[in-house]
Amino acid sequence: MMNEERASASEIEGAVETVCGRHGNTPSELIEILHDLQDMLGYVPESALPVLAKKLNLSRAEVHGVVSFYHDFRHNPAGRVTVKICSAEACQSMGALPLIEEFCRRNGVTMGETKGDGSLTVEPVYCLGNCALSPAAEVNGRPMARVDAAKLDAAVKEALV
């Protein structure tokens, strides 16, 4: 995965070709295809949409409609470290909201965005299925329970090296 880098036009075209082929160019598998594309490129580039539409025999509007509906698909590359801190009720009951606010402020990043230097992305998530061990979080996909500021900082630092 090429974090924080934009893919070139030919890379994008190649990736679309590969993932569509993997799914037999089946339009009903569009969401699987988008996941695979994001796994390869780190995001779903705007310029991939017309190529996808052509491959799958869909209109550009249809593809755009799907990409924009689902929260999972990033329109830009993520930072080197992606942090998800759950903001749903069970995690709120253990102080997730002030924790998130403070984490973002301390790291100079806005929820849902990537820091200017490309080091850190904070993404919103509603429930990680770890609600008995709240607040729950993930740092670059690594599950973490009962997080606090110190645990988050340590995990981010570790992920950056």
Added chain:
Amino acid sequence: MTTTLYIPCDYAALSLGADDVVAAIRAEADKRGADIKIIRNGTRGMLWLEPLVEVDVDGVRHGYGPVSASDVAGLFDADFLTAGSHALSIGVTEEHDWLVNQERLTFARVGVIDPLDLKAYDKLGGWDGLYRAAKMSPAEIVSEVTESGLRGRGGAGFPAGIKWKTVSELPGDQKYICCNADEGDSGTFADRMLMEGDPFCLLEGMAIAGLATGATEGYIYIRSEYPHSIETVGKAIAAMEEAGFLGDNVAGSGKAFRIFIRRGAGAYICGEESSMLESMEGKRGTVRSKPPIPAVKGLFGKPTVVNNVLSLATVPVILAKGAEFYKSFGMGRSHGTLPFQIAGNVKRGGLVEKAFGVSIRDLIEGFGGGTATGRPFKAAQIGGPLGAYVNEGQLDLPMDYETLAADGAMVGHGGIVVFDDTADMAGMARFAFEFCAIESCGKCTPCRIGAVRGKEAVDKIMNGVDVAANIALVEDLCEVMTDGSLCAMGGLTPMPVRSALRHFPEDFDRAPAAAAAE
């Protein structure tokens, strides 16, 4: 002699460092020349004890938890491999109060076995239901499920047998079984625990549903937030195909059934069944108008059973032990058991499978041990983000679909989120609107606009602006959303809002803002 240890691979255990514990135990065993074998099981559901390390001594499992990598040398010093005593010892795992006081039917094997060990599954009653179903007619299977009283565990509580009957009796060369594993509700993780701890059980239930309805294909829609579930279920499907439990001749029935996984993409509304079907067809997750119901026109327009993970995973035990056995648990019209999930601000959080009828208090105080912070209990939200907030006075209510409904609450997917006295219920009402605004599919106005206006109104209340007028506005919006929404996203968002207003009016009684605040 080799000593067998069990250390969970469940997501919750991993989030507490189970892999580090495994590595530390391996290294220490090497150092000391101890001959051990580590089995990665699911979790028993005692999540406050994770990572829970179990040692098998003469066929009896002794538990130690919560273990961290730094405890490992000490455990060896205390001879834990022969069940030596240690500060982290919990004794014989299966004699622990938390487990003894449960009725584990759906979760009988979760936490006990390696989730992908076909032999272990078989030894503990796996396939009994499927083999029995393979010798029955579709109508007989359907009537067994109907007789058991099993109701949908995804939230709505609709009788599973009736849905199956509709699909079974419809003509059609292509029918589908779609398993809803979107589990978006905050406070719920039972679907995840089952998929990671006993995936064969879910797949066996789906295969039985296939035999009962004539469906030859099954799809599981798993939310993308659950990559571990996706991986485990994928491996379980492959293992079952190889063993002949899926494919052209399911368990010798002469009938075909195959299962595929579809990933969600971070949209809560895709847990609503028709939105899920749209998503599985590769489209935006916009809710469909009903009729037609999915049983008649579901996936790709074909007759489709949509059931929650827990509904389908409960089918094998019903077929194996009979409808009467299952029906003997529960109360009123809520038959059988429900895997309750105790979450949030609670000392001992985890999964408790109990017959319907257990009180909310037993779950929160008995099993849960009260709040994690040790502060007084204030509220619990039951049944996910669309469920009601209950107060102290409601804690003795029994968990039963009809009883809770009569009290303006709902069982939903069995999640219970506990809050202590620092919770601001106006803030929680605001969040209910905000969540609906973020997750609405946008198809109908009451939901799309109502949620946004509701959030604004609660903001004003919280800032002390025209409090009485804004409370009245919130009530009006709730009425419009309840009556005018196409699905339960908009239709039930008023439930948490109204219950917060009704049971915690003091939290909405904000002091008027200073004149300059506007």
